[in-house]
Amino acid sequence: MTSSPFPPRSWEGIDDVVIVGGGLAGLFCALKLAPRPVTVISGAPIGEGASSAWAQGGIAAAIGTGDTVEEHVADTIAAGAGLVDERVARSMASEAAERVHDLLRYGVAFDRDLSGALKLSREAAHSQRRIVRVRGDMAGAAIMAALVAAVRRTPTIRVMEGFVAEQLRAEGQYVTGLVARDRRGGLSDRVHIATRAVVLASGGIGHLYEVTTNPPEARGEGLAMAARAGALVADAEFVQFHPTAVDVGRDPAPLATEALRGDGATIVDARGRRFMLDRHPDGELAPRDIVARAVHEAKISGRGAFLDCRAAVGKHFPERFPTVYAACKAAGIDPVTEPIPIAPAAHYHMGGVHVDSAGRTSLDGLWACGEVACTGAHGANRLASNSLLEAVVFAARVAEDIHGLLPNHKMTRWVGSAEGEAPIAPEADGEAIGILRATMTRHVGVVRDAAGLTAALARIEHLSARPHGPEVRNALTAAKLVAAAALARRESRGGHYRSDYPAPDAQRAVRMFMTLDQADAAAEAAASPLELAS
Numbered sequence: 054m055t056s057s058p059f060p061p062r063s064w065e066g067i068d069d070v071v072i073v074g075g076g077l078a079g080l081f082c083a084l085k086l087a088p089r090p091v092t093v094i095s096g097a098p099i100g101e102g103a104s105s106a107w108a109q110g111g112i113a114a115a116i117g118t119g120d121t122v123e124e125h126v127a128d129t130i131a132a133g134a135g136l137v138d139e140r141v142a143r144s145m146a147s148e149a150a151e152r153v154h155d156l157l158r159y160g161v162a163f164d165r166d167l168s169g170a171l172k173l174s175r176e177a178a179h180s181q182r183r184i185v186r187v188r189g190d191m192a193g194a195a196i197m198a199a200l201v202a203a204v205r206r207t208p209t210i211r212v213m214e215g216f217v218a219e220q221l222r223a224e225g226q227y228v229t230g231l232v233a234r235d236r237r238g239g240l241s242d243r244v245h246i247a248t249r250a251v252v253l254a255s256g257g258i259g260h261l262y263e264v265t266t267n268p269p270e271a272r273g274e275g276l277a278m279a280a281r282a283g284a285l286v287a288d289a290e291f292v293q294f295h296p297t298a299v300d301v302g303r304d305p306a307p308l309a310t311e312a313l314r315g316d317g318a319t320i321v322d323a324r325g326r327r328f329m330l331d332r333h334p335d336g337e338l339a340p341r342d343i344v345a346r347a348v349h350e351a352k353i354s355g356r357g358a359f360l361d362c363r364a365a366v367g368k369h370f371p372e373r374f375p376t377v378y379a380a381c382k383a384a385g386i387d388p389v390t391e392p393i394p395i396a397p398a399a400h401y402h403m404g405g406v407h408v409d410s411a412g413r414t415s416l417d418g419l420w421a422c423g424e425v426a427c428t429g430a431h432g433a434n435r436l437a438s439n440s441l442l443e444a445v446v447f448a449a450r451v452a453e454d455i456h457g458l459l460p461n462h463k464m465t466r467w468v469g470s471a472e473g474e475a476p477i478a479p480e481a482d483g484e485a486i487g488i489l490r491a492t493m494t495r496h497v498g499v500v501r502d503a504a505g506l507t508a509a510l511a512r513i514e515h516l517s518a519r520p521h522g523p524e525v526r527n528a529l530t531a532a533k534l535v536a537a538a539a540l541a542r543r544e545s546r547g548g549h550y551r552s553d554y555p556a557p558d559a560q561r562a563v564r565m566f567m568t569l570d571q572a573d574a575a576a577e578a579a580a581s582p583l584e585l586a587s
């Protein structure tokens with residue numbers, strides 16, 4: 054394992070490993086740590102409330118004839134718009150085959166061809182067929198079903214379902230435990246779990262936005278908890294908006310997978326006019342940010358945006374894309390005969406808690422993997438199907454690092470009540486979340502500018518001044534980090550588009566790291582009377 058910029062300190066006699074999150078990253082890490090005892094805390098039952106279970110594409114792995122790790126790296130770098138850490142991308146792509154074999158061992162039945170070899174599909178911006186899938190668009194559900202079963206079979210993994218982590222406990226640079234709340238109980242049912250190692254695997258931030266493909270649990274709580282404890286956050290401004298969420302007023306919005314466009318579906322306005330070719334030579338298969346902006350503009354201009362699958366997929370829709378078909382039918386749309394209304398939706402967070410190549414954060418005793426982490430592998434824009442890959446690669450590395458760093462000998466688990474915690478204010482948190490999500494979509498969404506971002510930070514600051522429960526506090530903190538980073542990056546790059554700085558700036562082609570103190574300062578400045586008056 055490569056050396057870490059965050060040197061280890063020694064810990065003794067406290068507790069074991071606690072993983073926050075029951076998605077792919079959390080469960081894979083738990084399985085890799087076995088037989089070492091480990092506790093998984095998950096707000097929802099494991100496998101639910103997780104983006105992982107909803108993944109429709111699959112996992113990218115350069116394992117096909119004629120494909121190479123170098124080509125996978127080149128595609129990843131091209132998608133990442135100048136900010137991919139090449140070393141990280143290369144090591145991630147190199148470990149893909151091994152991790153896919155792990156998943157096969159855990160029981161995932163990836164699609165195979167007639168010869169029995171793994172069947173590989175192609176997705177946008179991949180130069181080769183390299184996506185392993187399950188039954189068309191069922192990869193996420195199948196992977197999670199297999200991992201949940203494997204976890205349930207593993208006696209050393211204790212699962213605390215229905216517990217929401219809300220705060221990390223730290224003494225200076227050392228994370229010493231966390232506070233979690235039993236969702237099923239009253240607000241006073243909180244426990245403090247002292248632990249030697251915390252692994253954040255709590256997923257993304259999509260639900261900070263009004264329109265998102267993510268489950269409601271994806272509110273950036275892990276990101277906020279880490280930042281509040283003092284961890285460094287990286288590239289927070291980079292949010293990927295999926296251009297083709299099914300726009301039928303459902304929250305979360307169902308996703309019309311990119312594979313539909315790969316199969317020839319076109320994007321048209323309400324008059325049936327195809328408009329993507331005006332924007333990019335690759336038309337519907339242009340990079341996601343370009344398609345998302347075009348769809349966004351078509352919608353706000355009133356021209357409307359639809360995914361027309363009638364000619365390309367037609368009557369094969371139900372068997373080829375069963376998940377999308379079911380979502381459309383439930384909304385009263387028959388995609389065999391009608392165009393699907395679409396909207397861009399917050400989909401994936403490239404930024405997150407800064408980690409090194411072993412998944413260590415800038416705090417001792419705190420690791421992060423999966424979407425909550427920022428490894429540098431995605432840069433400013435994620436290549437399709439690289440996120441499940443990153444989740445398993447880094448979950449395995451975190452487990453390996455913990456094994457190496459913390460000898461497994463003292464197992465005196467202590468779970469105590471969280472005495473002395475501030476009482477939770479009986480505030481209308483639902484209303485605050487509604488305002489926050491609308492603000493993020495309007496000002497920190499597909500198209501941003503200084504005035505909007507400043508207004509967003511001021512609004513977040515005002516909301517933060519009111520008393521809120523921990524979930525809302527964390528959501529506000531996560532939103533503040535994204536908006537402050539977006540304000541600071543005065544250029545357009547990858548998933549971050551500023552209408553006041555519409556071009557990339559070569560001087561700014563560097564990753565950005567931020568502490569919560571810096572984001573707080575930006576929010577305070579935005580909310581100052583001077584700014585509000587201007």
Ligand SMILES: Cc1cc2nc3c(=O)[nH]c(=O)nc-3n(C[C@H](O)[C@H](O)[C@H](O)COP(=O)(O)OP(=O)(O)OC[C@H]3O[C@@H](n4cnc5c(N)ncnc54)[C@H](O)[C@@H]3O)c2cc1C
Pocket residue numbers: 073074075076077078079094095096097099100101102103104105106107108109110111112113192193216217218219254255256257266267268270271274275308400401422423424425437438439440441442444
């Ligand atoms: C619709 C959709 C389709 C996608 N398709 C693909 C694809 O084909 N290929 C690809 O590579 N990527 C895809 N992605 C992205 C990918 O699914 C995610 O990036 C990845 O699954 C993240 O895994 P994770 O384990 O980090 O987070 P998740 O799977 O989201 O799991 C997070 C877990 O943390 C829990 N949690 C959150 N906060 C707390 C808290 N405070 N306390 C306790 N528990 C908490 C959640 O309940 C959940 O169990 C897709 C995403 C979506 C939404």
